[in-house]
Amino acid sequence: MAELSISVTTKAASQIKAQLTKRSGSTPASGVRLGVKGGGCSGMSYVIEYCDQPRAKDKLFEVEGARVYVDPKSLIYLNGTTFDYVDTFQQKGFKFVNPQQKSECGCGESFSV
């Protein structure tokens, strides 16, 4: 199998760093964990969590000092995804741009590949 990977935009990286700094309990090793969970109306849902203790099999993506961990199972579904941060007048938050995603539900929180 080819090497699976995701990319993290500069905006997302600086936002991750900013949020980690503001959060109490962060250590220099802290990062965020991106994942995919079963559940939600279209089959799978994205998950973003703080991560203080990465697991052995986690894959680390480091972009401009921001650490992003993905477990190998989720990586299969996230391969090729661009992780972005959106900040407009209407909305702000992190965004998954996943080329494997075939559909999503109305609320946009769950998807299928």
Next chain:
Amino acid sequence: MTALFEIAEPGNGRIKEACQTAAVGIDLGTTNSLVAIVLGDGRPQAVSIDEGSTLLPSVVHYGASGEPGSVIVGRAARRLAAQFPSDTIVSVKRFMGRGSADPETLRLSPYKFASGDSGSVVRFEVARGRKVNPVEVSAEILRALRSRAEERLGIKIQQAVITVPAYFDDAQRQATKEAGRLAGIEVLRLLNEPTAAALAYGLDKKSFGTFAVYDLGGGTFDISILKLVEGVFEVKAVGGDSALGGDDFDRALATLLLGHAARDPRSVRIAIDEAKAGKERLTTEAQTQVLGRTLTRAQLEEVIRPLIERTGPACRRALKDAGLTTNNKLDGVILVGGSTRVPAVRAFVRELFGLEPLADIDPDEVVALGAAVQADLLTSDSPQHDVLLLDVAPLSLGLETMGGLAEKLVQRNTTIPTNATQEFTTFADGQTGMDIHVVQGERELVQDCRSLARFTLGGIPPLPAGLARVAVTFQVDADGILSVTAREQLTGVSQSITVKPSHGLTDDEIERMLLSSIENAEADVQARMLIDNRVEAQRILKATETQLDANGDLLSNQERSTIEAGMADLRARMALTDHHAIKDAIDRLDHDSAEFAKRVMDRGIDRALKGRSVGEFEGEVGAHAAKAYSAHVEQTTLYEDK
């Protein structure tokens, strides 16, 4: 729109609500049912629920008193089967989702069926004339499983993952869900039995590779090819026979034992019970006594060999579907189901796959254990439990298009949950409705597939043929249940249906549907081309006629007669069965009317320049332009609403 996310603290995901009550895995089997649960140590275990055993025979006895307490489930019920053959329902799973006219109903069985309601669900007539349907009988089994497990474990059970054979169709899955509801259980998910078995093995052993799951239970045979990568399971192919199992071994042996003796419900019941006990003894013994005669293992094997061999073609086909050309790409074969204890079955599997099959986990319990693991996953938030499980659609799903063709939207063996959308257009000018006919099967023609549902989408704005656009979306959820939505793109009018047919597939039908799609592939394609060309011919004739009426003055008499001769020729050829002949005539007419179409177009442009709207003349363009139009919509036309 895509939702935006905030970073959450670990374990505070908002997808699943924390749940206090326990969730269990239930194997609602044809012969035996089990309940298993994941307790504190994270390992699944089957619960003892019937006279010290983890197996609850799927037998329900309806007592003569007719009072609520008179329903008996399990071994106690099985002991009453010989005495009260028609009041004691054995192997009810075989009747799930089936109609009363189904061949299954007519097989050798000791039941009385309630007559009267034609075409609907089977109903058994039991003690005191009470009529019960298979869903109600299954609910009694589920109720017994639940209350006995609650008593044993001292906790409240509200949710369960219930397993079904991979081959269960929508009707059978719905019936299983209904039984769960009736028993007061929230069905978290229906899980395919072989997938559950793989989960039981995969989590414990962290297996990588490609595996076959050979599941020969009491009433069903399933073969599944699974791929395990980094703990993610994917079902690559499924196959099997929804009416083949150890019960058939018993029946075949009973038929031998009965010989020419008179057959009444009671003697049939006794013969089947004795045959079953004899078969089980022959797993370890070379010979045994059954109904006063000596039976050897060799005799048993001779009787059941044709039944065992029936599993072979399905296995080979599943391997092929999974893209495995040779057996040696398999890393293992998992045995599931009590019937895989029969030495002849193990020998057959060993020979078929060229591998020593795995049977480390009790083949009777493995499915329930896997279901318990899945129930635990679905109700727990901890990330180490987060395994994704992919299943597949056992048969292709599609809809009927013009001329009785089946257009497949979801291909067989597509991983579910899945979505598929295709755009369709109208066939006739001013058509305001579409009949959506949902079918299941592999064949090209609707008449050879199984009809699942029909509905009509009305309210399509009257437009020239080919301009309306209707997006039809098929959505198959994680339980394999299909919802179909049709939406007209201009007005947004939509209509949807959840497929819930009145009764299930007939005996062996899925197997037969698969086989016949392979056998008839060549003929099907020919038939499809013929119908495609006939539909196209009809469309082009109609469009040309319309234009001759409206713009006939653009033609000289000679031009007109050339076109009319082409039309007459095409009309005559439409009756032929040679699709090439029809295609030739279509091409000729197309060619002969090309100049005409150009003039019609020019006239349209002239009119548009004089102030008429573009929309008006688009609808007036002749056969040529209409074809160009439908090319960038889907070239598929649905039935005209009648």
